[in-house]
Amino acid sequence: MRVEENKGINLVKAQSMIKKASELGADIIVLPEMFNCPYDIRYFKEYSEEEKNSRTLKIISSLAIQLKKYIVAGSIPENANGKIYNTSYVFDRKGQIIAKHRKIHLFDIDIKNGAKFKESDVLSRGDKFTVFDTEYCKIGLQICYDIRFPELSRIMVDKGAKIIITPAAFNMTTGPAHWKDLFKVRALDNQVYTIGCSGALNDELSYDSYGHSLIVDPWGDIVDTLEFEEGIIVGQIDLNKIKNIRIELPLLKHRRKDLYNIFEK
Ligand SMILES: NC(=O)CC(=O)C(=O)O
Numbered sequence: 001m002r003v004e005e006n007k008g009i010n011l012v013k014a015q016s017m018i019k020k021a022s023e024l025g026a027d028i029i030v031l032p033e034m035f036n037c038p039y040d041i042r043y044f045k046e047y048s049e050e051e052k053n054s055r056t057l058k059i060i061s062s063l064a065i066q067l068k069k070y071i072v073a074g075s076i077p078e079n080a081n082g083k084i085y086n087t088s089y090v091f092d093r094k095g096q097i098i099a100k101h102r103k104i105h106l107f108d109i110d111i112k113n114g115a116k117f118k119e120s121d122v123l124s125r126g127d128k129f130t131v132f133d134t135e136y137c138k139i140g141l142q143i144c145y146d147i148r149f150p151e152l153s154r155i156m157v158d159k160g161a162k163i164i165i166t167p168a169a170f171n172m173t174t175g176p177a178h179w180k181d182l183f184k185v186r187a188l189d190n191q192v193y194t195i196g197c198s199g200a201l202n203d204e205l206s207y208d209s210y211g212h213s214l215i216v217d218p219w220g221d222i223v224d225t226l227e228f229e230e231g232i233i234v235g236q237i238d239l240n241k242i243k244n245i246r247i248e249l250p251l252l253k254h255r256r257k258d259l260y261n262i263f264e265k
Pocket residue numbers: 107143144145146148168169170171174175
């Protein structure tokens with residue numbers, strides 16, 4: 001979705017796009033990073049909401065109940081005891097929160113003649129891995145910059161994730177350079193589906209969100225993608241494809257855990 005400056009407008013738009021996705025047959029519906037708030041540190045505190053009184057989360061929960069769908073509510077600025085987190089919430093078909101991911105790696109970058117951003121000026125970082133269960137399979141959840149850290153995807157896969165969902169907002173510097181490749185390589189390395197849902201480009205905001213939401217299969221093929229504009233893609237997840245690729249090309253089995261390993265906290 002093309003996120004606007006006005007929170008109310010973003011919420012109305014999120015609702016209508018979720019309903020549209022549901023009509024198109026989506027069963028697990030994903031929104032982008034900071035879908036109720038411009039991706040700009042000047043807005044995060046003002047737009048932040050506490051989980052228990054959250055206007056945004058109430059709306060998403062009611063929709064999950066009404067449509068009987070899973071909704072991965074992109075992310076929002078979450079206020080917890082005065083600390084602000086970039087947090088994604090997952091709702092089940094009964095509108096219950098079944099998972100919550102606070103962005104682990106904060107996006108502090110300064111690229112010469114390109115994008116600059118310093119989330120850590122305002123945000124605190126999460127410190128938990130997030131894998132949730134559905135009747136289909138386990139799903140891993142991370143937010144945007146988290147995808148650049150391959151250890152995180154691997155840990156989620158070791159915890160059983162067959163799909164990794166990443167609400168995101170790359171920009172016009174890093175998007176064209178890295179977006180598609182990161183989703184492909186994480187899918188290939190881990191033999192999972194990767195799903196990236198990004199805010200569309202909005203020239204009226206300070207941050208040029210790259211768009212290009214996409215679904216990549218475990219062979220690294222792009223199932224479907226958008227471009228810069230707002231839109232919806234609905235893709236089929238074939239769990240047999242994961243099973244077969246893991247038999248035919250047993251990367252995860254061939255790991256030399258005697259030589260290297262990833263340790264969880
Ligand atoms: N916005 C992000 O968190 C990450 C990003 O844009 C990038 O890694 O590039």
